[in-house]
Amino acid sequence: MFPAAQPFGISCPTSIHFGTGRARDLPALVGQEATRILLVQGGSGLAAQPVLAALRGAGHDVSIISCPGEPDLDGVNAALSKMDGPTHVIACGGGAVLDMGKALAALGEHGVDLPEDFDRLPPLTARRTIRLIAVPTTAGTGAEVTANAVIDVPSKRAKISIRGPALVPDIAVVDPALAQSAPAAVTLASGLDAVTQVIESYTSSAATPFTSALCRPVIPLGLRALRCVTDAPDDAAWSDMCWTSLSSGIALANSGLGAAHGLASILGAQLGAAHGALCGRLLLPTLRTNRAHAVTGSEARTRIDHCISEIEAAFPSSPGAEPLSGFGTWMNGKGLPGLSALGLKGDRITELADLGRAASSSRKNAVDLPSTAYAKILQDAL
Template identity: 45%
Template sequence: MTRPPFGFAGPAEIVFGRGRAAAEAAPRIAAFGARVLLVRGGSPARAGWLRDALRAEGCEVEEIAGQGEPTLAAVTAAAEAARRAQVVVSLGGGAVIDLGKAAAALATADGPPLRYLEVVGEGRPLPAAPLPFVAIPTTAGAGAEATRNAVVEVPEHRRKVSLRDARMLPRLALVDPALADGCPWGVTLASGLDAVTQVIEPWICSRATPFTDALCEPAIPRGLAALMRLAQGEDPGARDEMAWVALCGGLALANAGLGVVHGLAGVLGGMTGAPHGAICGRLLPHGLALNAARTGGEPARRIARVRGWIAGALDVAPEKAFAALDAWSTAQGLPGLSSMGLAPGERRAAAEAAAASSSMKANPAALTSAELEGMLAAAA
């Protein structure tokens, strides 16, 4: 069988394993430079182990906190702080990783960030390589530790857009599932559904490659099973599985593409401010159902296999799989789009904006704005 040409890019190095972060992070980071910008989540205490270990290595540590999705103002401030550093480290969820990734990229660039942002900015290429960047995720969802872009919220445009460059891939991705142990269920649910979406969409998209297939195909049922286990209570083995699935998703989306779920999610995130993972989780069953109705051939066969995996995880008949996933997510506490802040009158504008998004270009079927609006109504 003749394979279509493809490429594959990822972080310069990936280290994966329970307990590896505490053992290896500080000396590996110090090797990039002694002046460290540490970008963390909202809790100073959760970053204490890394801060202390870096200082024990002789590093000067400047620390900033990410608060929710990175905004243009936050990215601008973080980039200014990064100009005083030799290496940028993010310890946190996907939003924190994106903030650090953007800071490292813009620290070596001149002019305002809008010069380099897609959609709402000029979209210029970065003029120089970013500072060395190290990603240490503490949730299993976004896969941002393996991607070449950072998502930035621009409130005045009510949009989330990307800063993108192949050189933004981390120099080191240190994935330690233990860092997610004890993560609250609401965060686990939203990030876990995001991780599952990010192995499903690259697998069914029009740009799938043999390499991304090898990552996604086994990860889809593993991610579904692990998320169901975590719904029953804390489970280190399931945390390990979800960290692996999230990493696979980040690698796959960076090298293949996504689809309708992420095409809409980027727009809805900017309009509502709702968490990205929650939006993806709510849209996933409806996006699968829409694509199933609009595809044939190999894409339809792949969607049918996804349907089967979901049915197996939820112990329902295949024809009930997508509705059952929607119902399960609701029962587990995932809100609908209306509760996330999307008003019925905003659906048309969201659908029209999503139709032109970069993620939609890889969707396995060409969908109309009217179909997207209907999908939003179904996910309300």
């Protein structure tokens, strides 16, 4: 199942600068050729403030576009109409802000607006003259190294990715200090997304020797860091959490994900719920269901069992309790809502399970699950 002896590629074209304080290097990284910088930031701009101050302090001309929520079709097109020939787009914020910046750089380079039907877009493959720099301020999505941007299309009640080489940032600056100001609920959801991504990449049916080597040590690291940044954060934990997020982005771009992300993509569009919270709620039922469907002794079963044992080590279940219940209890204690509280009605489970099974992320799930298994995952996550 896991093609260790099969040919594989490694894609990570982004130049990555990681470490506490690295955001201060941004003016030097963009250089003097950055004559017109467009900074894409979150609604309040607070998280991007150190970056903006560093750029302006170095004498750069910086205009700003705010992205208060997940980018939607009209918002992207409105921002494109305001773009004034930037030499550099710097996206500094959470995953939604990074996706907005990536979309603006790619579409701006190609000189096209977003159509209602993304199939009408030209291939976003141009070698950009607009330089694209991603500076995440949450430890979660890994979007600083991936080739897609998720756009909400309200008329279709769907969140649809645009993707292509033009969306891959040229530079990623991952500074754990920037993530420390995120609200607790954002830190929790982002961290659960990162942990889910690294686990789904490790168990993916398209895992490679490269993604396996990247993910295996990060799974326990990320689980411990998640606990620490939400309970008693310190600088080392923030650094580990950001490394988990970055690793998960590199891995998922090379291996794909699984059923938890397939379902989360559907539920995110249908319920409007936060991606990370959905991933956290779906992770444990997905692992249990995948384990039940994986052949004993198979590589998939071995990897799933490894992930479960790492979760048990980080979040021990009570003696005699069901495996993984310790992690679930911890999530509950952190106030993570169940799917019913996020808006899922029981009478929609069959419909959404079918959509989840058909989602692109689900194609790389550890095992090929029937729709009934996707329905069970949703039922167990209510």
